[in-house]
Amino acid sequence: MMNSARTADANAVEARGLTVVRGGRTVLRGLDFTVEPGRITGLLGPSGCGKSTLMRAVVGTQAKVTGTLDVLGRPAGHPSLRPRIGYVTQAPSVYTDLTVRQNLDYFAAVLRPGRTHRASREEAVSRAIGDVDLTRHADALAGNLSGGQLSRVSLAVALLATPELLVLDEPTVGLDPVLRRDLWNLFHGLAADRGTTVLVSSHVMDEAERCHRLLLMREGEILADDTPDGLRTRTDSATVEEAFLHLVDEATANQATANQATANQATANEATASEATASETAASGATEDEAAACQEKTR
Numbered sequence: 587m588m589n590s591a592r593t594a595d596a597n598a599v600e601a602r603g604l605t606v607v608r609g610g611r612t613v614l615r616g617l618d619f620t621v622e623p624g625r626i627t628g629l630l631g632p633s634g635c636g637k638s639t640l641m642r643a644v645v646g647t648q649a650k651v652t653g654t655l656d657v658l659g660r661p662a663g664h665p666s667l668r669p670r671i672g673y674v675t676q677a678p679s680v681y682t683d684l685t686v687r688q689n690l691d692y693f694a695a696v697l698r699p700g701r702t703h704r705a706s707r708e709e710a711v712s713r714a715i716g717d718v719d720l721t722r723h724a725d726a727l728a729g730n731l732s733g734g735q736l737s738r739v740s741l742a743v744a745l746l747a748t749p750e751l752l753v754l755d756e757p758t759v760g761l762d763p764v765l766r767r768d769l770w771n772l773f774h775g776l777a778a779d780r781g782t783t784v785l786v787s788s789h790v791m792d793e794a795e796r797c798h799r800l801l802l803m804r805e806g807e808i809l810a811d812d813t814p815d816g817l818r819t820r821t822d823s824a825t826v827e828e829a830f831l832h833l834v835d836e837a838t839a840n841q842a843t844a845n846q847a848t849a850n851q852a853t854a855n856e857a858t859a860s861e862a863t864a865s866e867t868a869a870s871g872a873t874e875d876e877a878a879a880c881q882e883k884t885r
């Protein structure tokens with residue numbers, strides 16, 4: 587993958603011509619986008635459009651990535667980015683036979699090994715457990731927690747190193763409305779108080795309204811990169827969902843027009859080719875007639 591020479595970048599993420607091939611198929615096609623620092627950017631689009639793939643590319647775990655992708659001023663995947671990025675996948679990465687605190691203690695010890703860091707580790711663990719509102723469950727076995735509580739343990743692990751960039755893959759799936767609201771409050775708190783950049787995916791359009799900026803995706807492409815207000819205004823829509831549907835319909839209509847133009851051109855090319863063949867045949871026929879006439883004369 588190419589990357590720019592800059593080491594400091596105003597944008598938390600900057601992609602140009604980002605292309606990803608998975609299983610022999612191009613699933614992200616030449617994407618250009620930026621993610622502003624200290625803001626919440628929502629990555630929205632239907633299932634299978636490429637949200638997780640884009641996030642994997644940003645955190646540096648995706649193979650077959652081409653184009654330019656800079657993250658926090660470094661090429662995506664650079665080893666120096668590891669402690670600066672928190673990544674929460676859709677599947678909770680938690681040991682079910684440990685308590686919440688033991689899970690956090692373990693990951694804290696991986697991040698900051700050694701006796702000298704013991705006090706700061708304990709502080710980070712208690713802070714992360716508090717951030718996700720699991721203090722009351724700190725000594726509960728992870729295996730006995732609900733799905734929503736488990737995903738909050740995963741989030742707490744990602745918050746341990748106070749990351750500058752937090753990448754969250756559909757963190758609110760399966761959560762009740764109260765928990766969803768609390769998590770969104772947490773994301774806003776992290777952005778406002780700690781300056782954390784949050785890149786969060788969802789296919790629930792009402793969550794789009796909670797983001798500062800949106801990247802709307804469809805079939806491996808970015809349909810729009812705008813604020814919720816900007817999207818509603820330019821599509822004359824009441825909600826982001828309506829704006830998204832408007833943009834999908836527009837893209838489908840443009841695609842249909844482009845396909846029709848290609849089909850018309852192919853038909854025109856075929857017609858030209860047939861005409862050329864007919865004239866060649868006629869021309870070669872005339873030459874044969876002329877040759878026959880010559881032969882007749884020479885007899």
Ligand SMILES: Nc1ncnc2c1ncn2[C@@H]1O[C@H](COP(=O)(O)OP(=O)(O)OP(=O)(O)O)[C@@H](O)[C@H]1O
Pocket residue numbers: 608609613631632633634635636637638639640789
């Ligand atoms: N391991 C894989 N090998 C090959 N193709 C894959 C793999 N994982 C995903 N894909 C394909 O890549 C495309 C994008 O998938 P991706 O998981 O990024 O979409 P998504 O928008 O995150 O979907 P969802 O909202 O369901 O999580 C899909 O067409 C999918 O079939």
